[in-house]
Amino acid sequence: MGSTRYIMSIGELTRKDNSLCFRKNGRNVYIPVENTKEIYCFNEVGINTKLLDFLSQNHIIIHFFNYYGGYSGTYYPKDHYLSGKLLVKQAVKYQNDRMDIARAIVKGIGVNIYEVLYHYYKHGKKEVKNTIDWIKKSFFPQVVQAEDVKELMAYEGEVWMRFYGDFVYFLPEDFVMNKRVKRPPDNPINALISFGNTLLYTKTIAAIYQTHLDQRISFLHEPSEGRFSLSLDLSEVFKPVIVFKTIFDLVNNRRLQVEKHFDKQVNYCVLNEEGRKIFIESFEERLESVFMHPKLKRKVSYRTALKLDCYKLIKNILEEKEFVPFSLKEGM
Incomplete structure (x- = not known):
């Protein structure tokens, strides 16, 4: 690990x-x-x-x-990467240019969902074409024209719901989702999504901890008490790439099975210990898997890509460089 x-x-x-x-x-x-x-x-x-x-x-x-x-x-050990200069500029960026970064994150989610669905389209699951076309023709223009964060969040919600709706075309019947239920999850697919999202959220906390960014000042999600909202922001675009690709791989290869790897009670469903071990192992493998980074001209892992997005955000805050989150298609 x-x-x-x-x-x-x-x-x-x-x-x-x-x-x-x-x-x-x-x-x-x-x-x-x-x-x-x-x-x-x-x-x-x-x-x-x-x-x-x-x-x-x-x-x-x-x-x-x-x-x-x-x-x-x-x-969380006391911050050893504190930077007063970046903290002030991060707060100013939130005040003045919040929409730019929030828009980039929501667009990035759509870009990566598109790529994941396009993989299935290429492999004969033609039913996902409706969502692929909608992302291209409706979602991207809507994101560009959105006037506030609330509107962006509505478009983000819709792209996720359409994505979930397409699971029926490439997942076994017992892993199809009726609706997204989080706390607590009520069926196997919701249990996997909640567990995977939580793992990714904590990995993002760790990545941000190794930079000078402040976890509490976010751009898409409201900065709020009781959570690291910047981790929610930066993990979003990686969900299709890391969490969902892990889930689809485990479910379609029958490495996770409903009758073997879940504890189901009246109103909740969770992975059992064996299920968690299988998921964590596969999740870590995906984090460590590498791809060729076109700009760096070397192989980097998805774990490194998560950290690189933190540095992209820092460059945006300090140097006004455009913030473009990780894209599965571009490999950077």
Whole structure:
């Protein structure tokens, strides 16, 4: 899993000399800190202040999740990349040019949904043509002409709903979506989307943490208390590329199955432990998979692409360079 550690069991996480120790069922599992950047806790994990201090010293982020696999929160070491200059300019950018960045993000979502659907169109799923045509002829012009963020959010909502509606053409029947239900998810496809989006959101938190950007000042989503709204902004264009391509691959290759990998109760449905492990492994593989970057003239991973979008935003804020989020078609 590279620089990310996932804890699925009940246990206790402590500092042991200069490494981390996870104790479960009377056994110790040692985690080296050298290349650890993030820890994900998907079960009840005991921690203490000595551990938190050690994580801070080593700039390690720790994410916590509840029983449903929903995001509870992040322990975020004190910012070591603080920049007063960028913070002021980021706030000014929000005040003066919020629409430019919000528009670029919504357009970027459409660009990547188009590419994902076009893949299925090329492989014989001609029914998705309606959505592809609509994105080109209606969605893009609407985004360009939108006058405020509320209008942009409405167009964004519609492109996602049309995308979800096309699942019926290329996913097995038991993974087709009736409607998007988030908290808690009510069927297998909603469970996968919620889990995947949450993983991507926390990966974006980690990417932003390694830059001088402020997590709280966002452009498409309203900056609000209790969440890192810039992470919501920057993760959006990567959802079709990372979350949904992971889901489609796992479902269509039957690596995830309704009867084997989900816990379904009366009003909710979540991945079980085995299902989560399969999803996380595939999700990490996709993050680490590489493509040729046309400008950098070298191969980069999707994890790096996420960080590059942070730097593009910084260049926009400091140097007025146009912000164009990651495009699956362009590979940058």
